[in-house]
Amino acid sequence: MSVKAERVKGAYVSVLGAKRSGIAVALLLQRHGAHVFVSDSGPLGGHERACLQERGIAFEEGGHSHKVLETDFAVVSPGIPPHVPVVEVMGKNGVGLFSEIEVASWFCRARIIGVTGTDGKTTTATLIAAMCGVDAAERGYRVFSVGNIGVPFSSLVGEMSPGDVAVVELSSYQLERCTSFRPDVAVITNIMPDHLDRYDGSMQRYAEAKYRIYANQRKDDWLVYNADNEILRAHFADHREYVPGLVPFSKSKERFAGVNDNYATMDGRCLTTVIGGKKEAVISKDDLFKRSFRGSHNLENALAAVAAVRVAGIGTAPVQEALGTFGGVEHRQEYVGTFNGVDWINDSKATNLNALQRALETVPGKVVLMAGGRGKGDDFSELEDMIRQKVSTLVAFGESRDKFMAAFSTLVKVVQASSLEEAVALAGLNAVQGETVLFSPGCSSFDMFENFEERGKMFKTCIREMAE
Structure with missing residues (x-):
């Protein structure tokens, strides 16, 4: 056990963020004798709330109160950026800020x-x-x-x-x-x-x-x-x-x-x-x-x-x-099925443009590309050559759909969807026998989903429903 672990017993610790890692580290710290307070800027899920209540761990939701500053150190969720006011105040006050890892x-x-x-x-x-x-x-x-x-x-x-x-x-x-x-x-x-x-x-x-x-x-x-x-x-x-x-x-x-x-x-x-x-x-x-x-x-x-x-x-x-x-991992160029002569590939884990480009390079033949989500400030022009070579139709969805339209509508056919369900339907309508529908968003999932796993599972659900 490390020197820092020995200092946990009796310490007052604020945990910012009550998702999976936040709850897990709160329970770990409590088991080792810390006084834990969990704070989330949004509402807690039913499971998270019940878990904390069962263990007698104090918490708040819907914002961070002054109580989070009454701490020996804090554990900050990876999803919380450094410039969030409560994190900046903690840093200025000399509070140790650590990750769950x-x-x-x-x-x-x-x-x-x-x-x-x-x-x-x-x-x-x-x-x-x-x-x-x-x-x-x-x-x-x-x-x-x-x-x-x-x-x-x-x-x-x-x-x-x-x-x-x-x-x-x-x-x-x-x-x-x-x-x-x-x-x-x-x-x-x-x-x-x-x-x-x-x-x-x-x-x-x-x-x-x-x-x-x-x-x-x-x-x-x-x-x-x-x-x-x-x-x-x-x-x-x-x-x-x-x-x-x-x-x-x-x-x-x-x-x-x-x-x-x-x-x-x-x-x-x-x-x-x-x-x-x-x-x-x-x-x-x-x-x-x-x-x-x-x-x-x-x-x-x-x-x-x-x-x-x-x-x-x-x-x-x-x-x-x-x-x-080894056959690969779920949501990473995962073969979902073939319907009406069209292969469907789930690459929901492609959350940046480099991953999207690698997916296009790997899939043989022409592709109906489903891309979109919350952008990360990437330069879309890097994809131009690959889009021109491989894509027959681009189905754009999510917050970045207008950016995909502006970047590639002069190169290939681009259609826009307001939801993932609509995007799957449009991809099915535009794909011809022998092509592949590649769901490789190239963006984060946070505009519409909790994470890329949820996004990938929804994609597969939509395909199954369409096939039925």
Whole structure:
């Protein structure tokens, strides 16, 4: 248990935000003797309210009162921006502000593999957990998948024992308020423009939030990063003295000419690792992509995952077994079905334009694209060439539908929908046999939905109803 964990007993703690992670960290802190007060600017859900009442945890909803300032430290939901008045006042008053991830890490006895990046972090984290889990029971440990993947770290950290593995997916929002969080293995899949509205248009500030994943690592820890990503390649070329053991990965073996210590790459058609100077062939590209797990981006995800588990001590056989059976994750280029000769793909997790572009690159043939939601200040012009090449009709919905219309109506047919249900209907009307309807919004879900999972499930429900 960390020094900070020992200071929790008897402390007064305000938790800002009463969603999943807020409730989970409130319960964790109470179990360890803290006096917890939960405050949410909006109404609490029935389940959250009942949970707090049952445990006798004080709370307020519909705004933050002065009571939240009567605290030794505060836990701030990742969805609350830094410029919110109550957060600014706390900062000026010298109140320690932490994320749920940070607090959970104080109580974590398991080994931690942390995964962040703009795109691919969920797939990579899921792959890592699958690889670690193949022979976990035989080797006497358990694997936990937590964090941004949808399960709060705080809700499971109490079950973790020494020797277990916690695979923690991390968004930039969650990392912003991490001050001592330290993964044994850190992974950065890539850094691309995203969430620039949160960071005042600054890519540097966004990247710096991601770099917090390795800020507390030591020399015997590991950092896996994407050497094909220009931002990461340049950053680690200039910061080698500040980081633990570096393990770059790249689709191109030429990237590592003259390097003979640690990396992962494609050697011909075989995914290969070099760890401690020892070269090992892991799996062929054909075997890797024999299921629905396809695309250049998924090759990067596989390289990242393999590099991470190999330095974590996982053998080749479990890695091969996990890769050979992996079929992707829900809401990430998920095949939903074929109706009237048209394939329907759910890529609701594409919450930025880079993810949207990767989806267009992966899906073969012509596409009816469903895109929209709440924009993040991205430059739509980056999509022009791909839209022109791949899209027959663009169905725009949500707050950004006018922006999609303005950006692409001179390139392809663009139709607008006022709801997701209408968007699905319009996509079905415009798709012809042999095409694919790709639901890849390229924007956040927060204009119409609680999260991308809810959005993806609604998309699949609409398809089922239409098919029936």
